Amino acid sequence: AQTVTQSQPEMSVQEAETVTLSCTYDTSESDYYLFWYKQPPSRQMILVIRQEAYKQQNATENRFSVNFQKAAKSFSLKISDSQLGDAAMYFCAYRSGGQGAQKLVFGQGTRLTINP
Amino acid sequence: DVKVTQSSRYLVKRTGEKVFLECVQDMDHENMFWYRQDPGLGLRLIYFSYDVKMKEKGDIPEGYSVSREKKERFSLILESASTNQTSMYLCATIRGGGGGNTIYFGEGSWLTVV
Numbered sequence: 001a002q003t004v005t006q007s008q009p010e011m012s013v014q015e016a017e018t019v020t021l022s023c024t025y026d027t028s029e030s031d032y033y034l035f036w037y038k039q040p041p042s043r044q045m046i047l048v049i050r051q052e053a054y055k056q057q058n059a060t061e062n063r064f065s066v067n068f069q070k071a072a073k074s075f076s077l078k079i080s081d082s083q084l085g086d087a088a089m090y091f092c093a094y095r096s097g098g099q100g101a102q103k104l105v106f107g108q109g110t111r112l113t114i115n116p
Numbered sequence: 117d118v119k120v121t122q123s124s125r126y127l128v129k130r131t132g133e134k135v136f137l138e139c140v141q142d143m144d145h146e147n148m149f150w151y152r153q154d155p156g157l158g159l160r161l162i163y164f165s166y167d168v169k170m171k172e173k174g175d176i177p178e179g180y181s182v183s184r185e186k187k188e189r190f191s192l193i194l195e196s197a198s199t200n201q202t203s204m205y206l207c208a209t210i211r212g213g214g215g216g217n218t219i220y221f222g223e224g225s226w227l228t229v230v
Contacts, residue, residue: 009156043204045221091158095219102210103149103174104219106159 002027004094006107013082014115020067021077021110023092031097034068034075035104039089048090051075053097079112087114119143122207122222129229135194137225139207145220146212148190149174150182153204153224162205165190166212197229 003026013019025034036048051059051068058066063080079086092107123138139148147166151159161174163182171182179201183191194201207222 004158006158043224045206045208047218102147102217103161103164104159104208105161106151108156108158 002029002032002094002096002105004092004105004107006092006110008110009108010111010113012113012115013079015084016081018078018080019082019112021079021090021092021112023075023077023107025073025075025092025094025105027073027094029096029098033095033097034066035093035095036064036066036075036077037091037093038086039091039109040087045091049077082114084114084116087112120207120209120220120222122205122225124225125223126226127228129194129197129227131198131229133194133197133229135197135227135229137192137194137205137207137227139190139192139209139222140188141190141209141220142188143209143211143220144187145209146187147210148184149208149210150180150190150192151206151208152176153206159206162192194227197227199229201227202229203227 005024032053034051038046038048049059049061049064065078067076089109091109094105095102119142121140149164150162153159160176165171165184181193205225210219211217
């Protein structure tokens, strides 16, 4: 079974600085997707960024980028120019690329605090 | 606009009560999921369904059951609520097909069992 591990329960960063959230995963599959979700206090899950395993290029969405190391099974999220609105729980997630229900497997979450 | 609606946002129930959590989606998605979210544990899958009347156990199905009589509605049932089921419950849906499809989440249901 696939597992996702986030080893940093909490992180904090000064506003405007850069922070990196760590995620590792375990799978024997070759076709899969990785995601970072943001969950603000409203509890609504928001997709931040996604990465297809077959793509070597790291995904980027504005101030958010990932460092995808497939051999090491590592998928970290870098937030540049941190803003107060980035404060939230961040979840790393894995999903198989095959057919079927494709359930999401989540990590434990990292709570990010932005210091003004 | 896409909608996944969890009708009960906040519930307080007594130990031993039967509890129903409802999730309705308007996107004609085949796949629906119930997750439980607890601090330090992330989101854990309870049950999922890939079609009407079809269901499969997730990682923590004990103490729960589900019902999917119509494609748009997926219900989570706590037959006899216990205090260790106090948690936030999230419903999610995905269209059938490849793993790249977008997953949509409801806003969550906070359940307190006293």
